Amino acid sequence: MSACVHDPDLFTNKGSILITGTRIGDRNVDIFIDETGTIRDIGEGVSKKCRSEAEHQISAEKTLAIPGLVNAHTHAAMTLLRGYADDMHLQQWLSEKIWPLEAHLTGEDVYWGTKLACLEMIRSGTVAFNDMYFFMEDAARAVDESGIRGVLCHGFITFGLAEKFESEVKATENLVSHIRGMNNPRITPAVGPHAPYTVPPEHLEWCGSYSKDEDIMLHIHLSETEQEVIDCKKAHGVTPAVLLDQCGCLSERTLAAHGCWLEDEDCRLLAERGCHVAHNPVSNMKLATGRAMPYPSLRSAGVNVALATDGCSSNNNLDLFEEMKVAAIGQKFFWKQDTLLPAEEALSMATSCGAKALGIPGGSIVVGQAADIVLVSLDHPSMVPLHNPVSNLVYSASGCQVSTVLCNGRVLMYEKEIPGETAILSGAADAAAGLLNRAAQNT
Numbered sequence: 001m002s003a004c005v006h007d008p009d010l011f012t013n014k015g016s017i018l019i020t021g022t023r024i025g026d027r028n029v030d031i032f033i034d035e036t037g038t039i040r041d042i043g044e045g046v047s048k049k050c051r052s053e054a055e056h057q058i059s060a061e062k063t064l065a066i067p068g069l070v071n072a073h074t075h076a077a078m079t080l081l082r083g084y085a086d087d088m089h090l091q092q093w094l095s096e097k098i099w100p101l102e103a104h105l106t107g108e109d110v111y112w113g114t115k116l117a118c119l120e121m122i123r124s125g126t127v128a129f130n131d132m133y134f135f136m137e138d139a140a141r142a143v144d145e146s147g148i149r150g151v152l153c154h155g156f157i158t159f160g161l162a163e164k165f166e167s168e169v170k171a172t173e174n175l176v177s178h179i180r181g182m183n184n185p186r187i188t189p190a191v192g193p194h195a196p197y198t199v200p201p202e203h204l205e206w207c208g209s210y211s212k213d214e215d216i217m218l219h220i221h222l223s224e225t226e227q228e229v230i231d232c233k234k235a236h237g238v239t240p241a242v243l244l245d246q247c248g249c250l251s252e253r254t255l256a257a258h259g260c261w262l263e264d265e266d267c268r269l270l271a272e273r274g275c276h277v278a279h280n281p282v283s284n285m286k287l288a289t290g291r292a293m294p295y296p297s298l299r300s301a302g303v304n305v306a307l308a309t310d311g312c313s314s315n316n317n318l319d320l321f322e323e324m325k326v327a328a329i330g331q332k333f334f335w336k337q338d339t340l341l342p343a344e345e346a347l348s349m350a351t352s353c354g355a356k357a358l359g360i361p362g363g364s365i366v367v368g369q370a371a372d373i374v375l376v377s378l379d380h381p382s383m384v385p386l387h388n389p390v391s392n393l394v395y396s397a398s399g400c401q402v403s404t405v406l407c408n409g410r411v412l413m414y415e416k417e418i419p420g421e422t423a424i425l426s427g428a429a430d431a432a433a434g435l436l437n438r439a440a441q442n443t
Ligand SMILES: C[C@H]1O[C@@H](n2cnc3c(O)ncnc32)[C@H](O)[C@@H]1O
Pocket: 075, 094, 098, 099, 102, 132, 133, 134, 155, 194, 195, 221, 224, 283, 310, 311, 314
């Protein structure tokens, strides 16, 4: 039995693990994880029972154990664009800065950008994410190597062009068969129509049927700006949510990102169809969408609302601790309701609601559940005193207090050490520099 960073087996993690001396809420507990990565026992006397059986031990005194966090909407490889275009209006930001640069992306860029994103997510306690971007076979390779979970879709954008539709269908179908061929249960494919303003109804219809036929998630940006809603009503006579419904794109497989300008009727429709919504408060504030996602209406309609960062060009990090705080205080501020989105709910949004939205295991630390577990250090000023652990997690802590991370029973970070980190940092920095060079030379 060992728990040393120099023990290579701790990271490759073949075998059972006993976590001793941690806390869940105000209970002191040990956690036993079997060799399949499933939580088998939780409680005070567990270490006595399981010590001889456990192949590895993690001493976790002065830590709080929480479920691994789930990032319900991002564009992982946009880590390469962090700080590239800030303080801009959304449509200008996309069409004048982001899309022109993305035209020069290569698969290798996306691989390194996604590696960097996975590294950043692991460091801040995220073990699963929902991603929409390009060159997604390369993203899948990065996710596979990282050890976290990913739901991956190709960003499907046609602007109504027939030849674009053909190539986007091909890219989506190729990705789905590629991921299925990987046979990695941590990685699942999805279909990703970018938004109702970049994909016209006839192409949205294909996405809706494909999601149904293949039984995969449909991931889309929805009602992010007021202009999007105004334009959609003008062009189609209905809100973007109703348009998606008419195109067969709303179901329990659908995850809609943003939803800042959803109307009350839209919220009821999303609830009726069983859709999930990803709240991205930092990105919404930075891009000045002008209205907070209508959490009160979504909540009373019964929509499952998860939490997300969006990409690193509009956030500019992937820290869901920061996102929990901004969600909890931003909703109170915008809707002038001091009791709205309490800390417990913010933590659920980032854990169980995210796992539910993505249809993946995790989201809670209970016997029989996959061991997606994050240990947060209590040995830090932001965690003292500990009147209310959840309050400290949401309102006081940051991702920097995460010390150890497990996904599916595999140790990905142990006492802040992540194998291969230096190579990822330099690989990603080189890829970002290469991308800007190619864009400058227009190659
Ligand atoms: C997949 C494409 O989506 C683009 N993108 C990133 N953030 C946003 C956002 O907030 N709204 C709409 N589109 C976004 C990304 O750059 C890719 O081009």
